Amino acid sequence: MNHHRRRFVAGFLAVPVTLYTVYVLSPCAQALVIALTDWRGVNAVPRFVGVDNFRRLLGDEVFLRAAGHNLLLLALVPPLTIGLALLFAWLLTGDGTARRTVRGAGLYRVVFFFPQVLAVVLVAVLFRQILRPDGNGMLNAPLTALGFAPVGPLADTDLALWAVLFVLVWQAVGFYVVLFSAGIASIPRELFEAAAIDGAGGGRLFLRITLPLLRDTVQAGWVYLGVAALDVFAVVWVMTAEHGGPDHSTTVMAAEVYRNAFHYSRFGYACAMGVVLFVITTGFAVLVLRLTRRERIEFR
């Protein structure tokens, strides 16, 4: 191993690895230890309680519901977002043969992207007002004017989570529209033309050419959206009543971690929740990464 080369590698890795170790890996390791205690604050002496926190999690209805909500979001946010985004991207770029784009495609893309540039918190505050349950909210004013009863999705334990899902998808779609239409635009035109000569129509072109060629992009998006669905916090914390309510109907694991750590001072228990969240997220990521493994090219 050549000397220069070794120094170069070490020099390039030193700062990133140090930062990563200090701010990510070491807190992570500490969390694993804290999870085994009943630590309740900086001055209380942490007592080692083994796996008590984890045993208790299994019986914690609220946490189990939170985990269920995360899994539901994991199952729904990526396909809905990607499905809508693919549809819009496809409509925007046309069928590829004539490279005929819809009029105003650029404007659509800009508009679709808007929610992404608003911070999530802002979106949450906005929707809290929009979904107000009395007759005056943005949603209800036209409904009541038409003679319908006002609806209060955020006040209804059966609907609130769907409102959260809607807001998450509402915000995410635009980014993927831009991403996918960029992807479609980069597909060599000849491929479409060749297929069109073979007699494939718009829908079949999409299924046979566009989708397979976008596969990797879609996969990357899926990972990102999946991790985001497991990490949901701001929308739930800011938008819903009772920070994850009503009656825990929208709570997610991240909200329970935050609540237990910073509201109830149950740092040990909160860390145990974090560990479970971590295991689930890692499981998901490993699963997807196995599918996206690729060849490596190396010097010498």
Added chain:
Amino acid sequence: MTLTVRHERVIVNSPFPFSRRPGVSRRELLRGAALAGLGPLTLSACAFPVGAPPPPEGGGVPRIAEDGPLEIWIFDGGLGDDYARTIHEPLVAARFPRLRISHNATKEIARTLQPRFVGGDPPEVVDNSGAGAMDLGALVQDGQLTDLTPLYAAPSWDDPAVTVRETVDPTAIELGGYGGRPYVMNYTTTVWGIWYSRPLFEARGWRPPRTWARFLDLCEEVRRSGMAPFTYAGTHPQYIYEPILTLAAKIGGRRVLTDIDNLAEGAWQAEPVRLAATAFAELGARHLLLEGTAGLDHVQTQIAQNRGLVAMLPCGSWLENEQRGSAPDGFGYAMFPLPDFGPSDAMPYGTLHAQPGEEYIVPARSANPGAGLEYLRAMLSRKASGRFTETVSTLTVVRGAAEGLRLTPGLESARAALAAAGGNVVSSMFRRWYSELHDEVAAASGQLMGGAIDADRWAERAQRKADALRADPSVRKFTRR
């Protein structure tokens, strides 16, 4: 040993990773020096307390450092924060001119200050109130709060012959206690009741009901007039569990509430609690609530009342002051106590939930806790508390301080109700002691009012949470008589 892994290890073990290696080149030395900047960073990466620091010095009374800091954090809610700036801080500054007083206000006490406590750098005085207040039980348990015994034993601000203790409502001191020691100074006295617009009621010929049956009749009558009879802050369902519990105490006596506070077995499933919960759930079931109540917060419901959309709502005596800017002129706030439930009620008509509140604490680990105690002593002076009541329309725990003051209609109504209640005043502590129980009861209460669960299920949920807390050794327990 691989390059990277060794590299990491060296940094973790030594603040000067490369310089100790023999035969290093000059460039390596330089780079090592640059990396040394990262070394200490790594050393500080451990958060977990290896050994807990010792609790603050016991016994000694914190002395004021007269040229020290006095950082004050006021909860900027219904009372605003100007009162501290204009009344209390000048009083302290006049007596201790060299103190470095800094005034701060926030809507979110816990979010803003909890990290400071955890970080060992809390301010000298905190007004721990509002929806985002800190869990005082946990802070006491952590040894984070100054024992206020010396404050109450000290001579009062106005008259050295009288101790502070003698000037203050004894229940306020008792309720500020944890395990028999006062850690929290309650400053205000809040009276709960059902609030309405007196001019509106007089114009319509409606009268505050004295029995539950009359109350239901009144609700029906209001509804016939095209107005919604009743509402509460749906997204903060503690606004509705408050009257439920007060009614329960009225039916079954004080013991109902002390049992709940003491996490007694079956406290939530006692008959009076169940009866009261059923009674309030009926309001929802009979569609006597303002439409959309479950999704509206306190401001939205209070504005709805100001706009004449709903007749009555349960609230504390801060309401009038909170709605100062929103209520139309001549709204004429007034309140009535919970009606008699039945002839066998344990407590008479007029029984009130009145509670010392606006919890002031002096963090033990602040730089100058002695100054914090002096600040509290100044707050409890007659002059300060009288001006406080005038300025923010709120009664204080200082006895007789509101005498001879001209009060606004809502406050006068609350004062009169409190005077009429005499000794028939109840209070509740579990919200302050066990915030997890509070959250669960609030969540369940919202469901109860919406008809998703019945009173039995509601009580069962609360009881289960109470039982879990009782069985949890990591939760510090509090008791009251």
Added chain:
Amino acid sequence: MAALSHAVLLWWAVLVTVPIVWTFLASVKSEREIFGDAWSLPASVRLDNWARAWQQAHVGRYMLNSVVVVACGTAGTMLLGAMAAYVLARYRFRGSRVVHALFVAGLALPVYLVLTPLFFVVRNTGALPLVGPFIGLNTHGGLVLVYVAFSLPFTVFFLTAFFRTLPETVAEAAFVDGASHTRVFFQIMLPMARPGVVSVTIFNVLGQWNQYQLPLVLLPSDRDRWVLTQGIADISTTAGYDADWGALFAALGMAILPMIVVHALLQGQIRRGLTAGAFK
């Protein structure tokens, strides 16, 4: 077909714009109008809402803080992330797989797992000599370092993959000419990786701009240093107590407007970045 496309696209465009338009509408309404019919036009345009929001809500300051933190955070992330990714992608050395795996594992790491210890770590770094005052709690420096550290997994993961796809001939030629490793990286490989770097940068800017949880914990008390997300969440609580809804919507509008303008100006850049992007 074209009509149907337009209908679908228009539907979503309306769904996206209406809440935003409504916010601007409400921001020039009086209290009574806001609580009245949601879709009525204001009787007179109340710009005083905007003035109040600007004076009392400090939206400008929050936004400036966000811009500073995100700019520094993203720049640091991209520099360090690209360096690490390049080395991991192109150099074989013992431990490289472990380091890579550690970074990639961070991709699945929920911030919430490490929240509590992280708080103490940052607090402790604040006590360091010299640098402490710049990187402890309630400092932008501390937040930036944490942003960088938490953005590394994603950045390293995607850039590693991207560097692996780049052709090796150019770099090999440079090595033959005697170029140093550092020079090859900065002058050859990094420019070649530009498309990937741009798209990862976009992801990082958006991610850090959206971050709410970390500033909530790490910038707890110094209001003057709050970032936009904290400010907005606080304003919405504030509106709850002060019942100043006009100012709330004006503050929201104020936060939205520059973002939309910036996006409209940079959208071409964003699209090009994603076209060439790392996501192939």
